[in-house]
Amino acid sequence: MTDTPAQPTAGDVADWWANGICRMEPGVVELRGIPVQELIGHRGLVSTIWLMVRGGSPTADEAALLEAAMVASVDHGPQAPSIAIARMTVTCGVGMNNAMASGVNALGDSHGGAGQQCVELLSEIVARESAGAELSDATAEVVAEYRARDPYLPGFGHRFHPIDPRRNPLLSLVDAAVSAGTIEGRHAAAARAVEALLNQGRSKPVPMNIDGATAVIYAELGFAPELARGLFVLSRSVGILAHAWEESNQGRRNKGPMPTSILPTYR
Structure with a gap:
């Protein structure tokens, strides 16, 4: 005789969705144990992002550094696939949420994933240095291993900018944070070691x-590589929203990737 499985109880169902992020019941919303009414008007968005994904609260200096990284990544123009897709999608008779979701869904390994990949790269260098290797040796080893898999090294070089205009301001803030003791600076040193290695014997710098600059910040602040990508997606969502909204007010219908006067080559 087969025993009848026990029927799930209300407690079983509640436990199914157990979490440590948000407590919600009638009249109560708590985020990581803090009543939301204590956050509203007292905590900024970046600090709240930290609270939600990490728990705890950043210092003012940590929050400022994270905010700088996120501000730097909000947009890179309509030639970026995620932005172009959002602008086209919003002309197709769908809502702003559909346009934003379509743009965000284009953020993958090739477009949007380099920050996560660079955090992984820098973290591996730092790990080997912690195990006793010299920084230069650890850098050479890890870079060689990465390049054996893919000639592209995430976080270095840019197809548009000889020098990315966002690089120096972010690294200046990193250096200031190291001097202030806000961050340790080991990932920043690893990134500069990679940069120096890549530029050996080159007339045109990489x-x-x-x-790379935001990866340094995310790694120094202790964010996991996967969260580095998530934070980039949050940042770029601002640009996606702005472009989708602008496009929605221009009166176009069914905007394609090229003006209608240009037709694709048929092969």
């Missing part, structure tokens, strides 16, 4: 780009 400088760190926005993905």
Whole structure:
């Protein structure tokens, strides 16, 4: 005789959705144990992002550094696939949420993933240095291993900018944070070691780009590589929203990737 499975109880269902992020019941909304009414008007968005994904609260200096990284990544023009897709989508008779989701869904390994990949790269260098290797040796080893898999090294070089205009301001803030003791600076040193290695014997430099500079900040602040990508997506969502909204007010219908006067080559 087969035993009848026990029927789930209300407690079983409640436990199914157990979480440590948000407590909600009638009259109560708590985020990581803090009543939302204590956050409203007292905590900024970036600090709240930290609270939600990490728990705890950043210092003012940590929050400022994270905000700088996120501000730097909000947009890179309509030639970026995620922005172009959002602008086209919003002309197709769908809502702003559809346009934003379509743009965000284009952010993958090739477009939007370099920050996560660079955090992984820098973290591996720092790990080997912690195990006793010299920084220069750890850098050479890790870069060689990465390049054996892919000639592209995430976080360095840019197809548009000889020097990414976002690089120097972010690294200046990183240096100031290291001097103030806000961050340790080991990932920043690793990134500069990679940059120096890449530029050996080159007449045309391959400088760190926005993905590298923000990867330094995310890694120094202790964010996991996957969260580095998520934070980039949050940042770029601002640009996606702005472009989708602008496009929605221009009166176009069914905007395609090229003006209608230009037809694709048929092969």
